[in-house]
Amino acid sequence: MSLLEQKKNHYVELLHGEEIALADISENFKDCWLYDGSVKINHRTIGLFNIESSAHKYKSLILSSEMEPVVTKLRTGELIGKYREANNYNYLIHKKVMEEVFEQSIYKFPEIEPDFLFVPLEGPSKGNVNYINFTMLNDVRAIxxxxxxxxxxxxxxxxxxxxxxxxxxxxxxxxxYYTVITYFSDSYKVDKESLSFVTHWEGAYPRIKKELAGKAVQRTSRNNYQRLVTKYQTKKLFPSAEDMIVIANFFLMYKSVF
Known part of the structure; x- marks a missing residue:
């Protein structure tokens, strides 16, 4: 049996074994992970986990439904950043709009795409946050x-x-948040009227929570959502009056020196 086959078999054993504590995830998967410096996240990704330690040189563990565990020297925040850059994801605009729609500040905002929802877990936030893919969840329970x-x-x-x-x-x-953004964004091609997009997801948990989708879209209207998006797109393109004053003062100082 090759080393790769041994890693695959060990991974399957772990999946069908006992629960794994988040704090021990690195130790549990170290004998079956593979290194990939160019790994990318997608809808088949189950989670991104912080494994930064003095015991090894890797910083993130990526678990997927279609391959063995992968480790990389990039932090989870860097992996997410690369995804945003590659897909032109308007993270800050979506976050600002949701803060107005739900009338609250959002500390950790999820990564949202039509076919996946990466939710940042609670805990320290220093560029290496743990993320799980909500679309892959089957159940959540207390122990x-x-x-x-x-x-x-x-x-x-x-x-x-x-x-x-x-x-x-x-x-x-x-x-x-996912429901409001996918329902009111024209760029998200999903079955919006029936809110049946969750039926295409692998996990059973989103279907259990489907009633939340109907309640969420009642928080705003299409016109108001588009108004808020336009508002924050404009702010992104054009600085505020305070920012313009700072920029003007900088150029005046620059001109006086040269």
Whole structure:
């Protein structure tokens, strides 16, 4: 049996074994991961996990439904940044619009595309946040007062140090953001009227939460959504009055020197 076959078999054993604690994810997968310096995330990605440690040179672990675990020297934040750049994803505009629609500041905003939803998990935020793909979730359950389990459709189960009430609220809100953006954005080609897009996802959990989609789209209207998008697109293209003053002062100083 080749080394690659051994890694594949070990990975399958882990998927069908006991739950894996998020804090131990690096130790559990180290014997079956492969290095890929050019790995890209997509709708088949199950999660991006911070494994930065003095014990090895890798910073992120990428779990996928179509390949063995992959590690890279890039932080999860860098992987997400590369994705945004390659796909021209308007992260900040979407975030600002959702803050107005839901009337609250958003600390960790998800990565949203029609066929996936990467939700950042709670915890330290220093460029290496853990992300899970909501579309791959099968179930969420509590195992103690302060720990919950994320179960994915490929049998992977991860224990995270978060109360079930807090976790479910975080996931629900991310799904609501997804629904509003996909429903009102003209560039998102999904079956909007029936809100049946969740039926194409691998995980069962989004279908359990489908009623949230109908409630979410009632928070705003198409006209108001487009107005907010235009508002923040304009702010991105044209600086505020305060910014213009700073820029003008800079050029005046530059001109006086030269």
């Amino acid at each position: 103690s007062n302060h720990e919950s389990v994320l179960s994915f459709y490929n049998h992977l189960e991860i224990i995270i140090p978060q109360r079930i009430q807090s976790l479910e609220k975080h996931l629900d809100r991310a799904f609501e």
